[in-house]
Amino acid sequence: MTRETLLNIVLFAILPATALVAFALDEPFIITLATKAAILALAGVGLNIALGLGGLVSLGHAAFFGLGGYAMGILASHAQSYTPLMETPFLIEGTKSMLVIWGVAIVTSALAALAIGALSLRTTGVYFIMITLAFGQMLYYFAISWPAYGGEDGLSIYVRNEFPGLNTLDPIQFFAIAFGILAIVLFGAGRLAKARFGLALSAARQNAERVETVGLTPFRLRLVAFVISGAVTGLAGALFADLNRFVSPTMFSWHTSGEIMVFVILGGVGRLFGPVAGAALYILLEHTLGGLSEFWHVYLGLLLLLVVLFARGGLIGTIAGREVAHD
Amino acid sequence: MSMILLIEQVLNGLQFGVMLFLMAAGLTLIFGVMGLINLAHGSLYMVGAFAAAAVAGWTGSFALALVAALAAAAAAGALIELLVIRRLYDRDHLDQVLATFALILIFSEGTRWLFGSFPLFLDVPAALAGPIMLPGGILYPLYRLVIIGVGLLVAAGVFWLIAKTRIGIQIRAGEADREMIAALGIDISRLYTMVFALGAALAGLAGALVGAIQSVQVGMGEPVLILAFVVIVIGGIGSIKGALVGSILVGLTDTLGGVLLPPLFGTFMQASSATSVGSAVASMSIYILMVGVLLFKPSGLFGGK
């Protein structure tokens, strides 16, 4: 067993262990924090498929995170007010079922990723970073000024959506749902990286010409990766909205894109469990530093700086050593 | 809409564009020469504005305030280049984005710690206050004309610097082939610090000039930073000419979009929803412009390759 595998097992156990200890001590807020970490890690796992595997530095993943959130907000708000979403040409009702909402969130963000990816992937490097940022900003300004679903005020959903057999308002049960999804997606992402598709994608990142000579089109590989990546981040957005029982345009802001990227880099780019480590660490910092000083952003900034300058490969890279190519 | 109003709005767009150029020029130079994405460029803009406001408060002189803005921003730029940025040149874009994002956090909260949470006062000097009458009966604020003038002068200066001076030759050589100029015995790390400080000074100047007619507050650099990125991407990263063209394009699109789109939507929609839909599209317009440009020219209007 390599050091990284061992570390991954520890990382995988940290969140449920935290949640269970908090449950035993009757500290529901700690469970909520663990749930938040699991959901943000999921968003990071999504981004990592594009970023780590495909080498696609997207600064616009907030677009998918926000779309997932609004899929939940819009469907649940219609269910809450008993008004149909659409009457012509056919009737669409709102819903409070998490399963349906997740499906809609995944499909919507995958379609958006298909459109955005098809346009953005024509560019490379910094241009790609900036064009994805531009798409994110477009959706951000659209969400702020579109009055139908609350505009900048956002949408409040008073009761968390339903999952068959569980009480989703109970923090520990909602944590179980979020963590369960994270586990499934981690498993899938791990398989994806080792499958033929993942290997071809990695190869395209390292040397696109060589992949072309074997008869594969890097554009298509990258587009598929971008769509999968967007869909996973969209699912995380729907869960995040359910965690807060609230959606707002801040989910679309470029700060959100930046934060998701921070999770990935903090943990280690291209490492399967990188986003889990990064998100957990970030939330820990946010809640310990935030209590220490009004100006805690200064300390957060200094810490991030130190990680970038001196701990290359992120948390996992530092502890487990350089095994995955990081370029 | 009358012709006079339209001309006035074009002037406004031009002034906005010229301002963006001061930001974008430094950003694109730094990227072109050092290959660095600097998200903290907006913080240097803020440093310039705060330095100007503080000095104007103590001395009452706007000229001294401008000098202070240039000096403070250049000093801050040189400082972060020496401490942080130079460790990032051979890193990938990802590390650069994260490190300079961290610098934003430090600069913003550090400034708030020094100056407090309330906006600072900085006003247009009395000699430049008020409007003047332009030929054709257009009443236009003098200070904005001065900004256009200063911006164009700086643009000319930057072009001259790059085309005619020794530093400019080194900068161009650095863009073309980094190893080569080091081999020629040029102190490359000094050149980098100078380019970075120059870019920072331009950002600081923009911050001080704009601070006099806007709000000097923490976080003022971020919206401008994003716009400046849009500009250099449209123009082609690394190209000063591209930055100038991109700035003017973005300035005009943003200003005229906000003015023309709502009435345009009004021609086929209800008046009340036309204003809100029109405004919504207007706020997205520059991003739509950017996506459009990149679809036809994936490396910007004047980008290499």
Add this chain to the structure above:
Amino acid sequence: MKLRTLIAAASIAALGAGMAYADGGKVKVGMITTLSGGGAGLGIDVRDGFVLAAKGNENLELVIEDDQRKPDVAVQLTDKLIQSEKVDVLTGIIWSNLAMAVVPAATAQGKFYLSPNAGPSALAGKGCSPLYFNVAWQNDAFYEAGGLWASENGIEKVFLMAPNYPAGTDGMTGFKRTFKGEVVGEVYTKLGQTDYAAEIAQIRASDADTVYFFLPGGMGISFMKQFAGSGVDKNVMGPAFSFDQGILGAIGDAALGVKNTSHWSKDIDNAANKKFVADFQAEYGRLPSLYAAQGYDTALLLQSAMGKADVADAAAFQAALEEADFASVRGDFAFAPNHHPIQDIYMREVIKEGDVVTNKIVGVASSDHQDVYGADCKM
């Protein structure tokens, strides 16, 4: 016989204990407000005002959290304060969009919420709650009062301007509700916009006699400086948010003469207000703002209710809050059935006192103002 006496004695003792508790019951207050990042000035003022009024009250325990102006952080802090800190009362939110996220979360978990700022219409109407009290204003109040004052003071043609987001469009709707003259232009700008040259040109080209605008924070500062420099000669009016003490210092002389509506001003002539202004300056070394006044009143209201009822008895505590039995710095203050204020809204003018740019009351714009959403409130 013996047993009965014992029970009687015990119940008297219990009654006595209960009474004593009602007088001196402890209340744990959770304050979630904006203390870092942009807009921190408002949260700091609310906090400082609240802390000033609650100073020395050992029964009031205060936990303060920073929401960074992010709705998701605010909701999570609400959960934290309720679930981990076990607070009885929440307060502090500055922004409407955060209030829309936090207030339903708090009242759904059975906690009182006292709003020291922000009064979105949804919470005053259909979404009202017995546990939710607004100590500041319903969002439309300043605008409706502005429209009334404009109609009564010979203003005929106005140009309206606000950012394109709900608080902006709602505000302008509020103004139009009471304004009888003509609206000759209406512009909704991008949120966070800092350059208003294009809008000022439109204002110049219109035949409006007055510009009525709502641009909070830095947006208002930018607009006023640019408007003053443009040489456009029109009256300027707006709600107090763009002309508050924290902002006037940054606008400077460019704001002189502007009319703005507010429920509070530092020159309101009553004993409570004089004490507040003097104490605030002594404690913090700056002039108080309307946000500080709201934070101060919120703490006064809470303490008045604490003196009458135990917070554990929600119905009694609610009734005690409804009485609003405290000396507000605004003068007369009462709650309407939807738990939103009935209060006078004043018209202020920006003037210069020595070197300090500040506000002076010039008249009452709307007396005993009450919002229009109460009819939809069923509690």
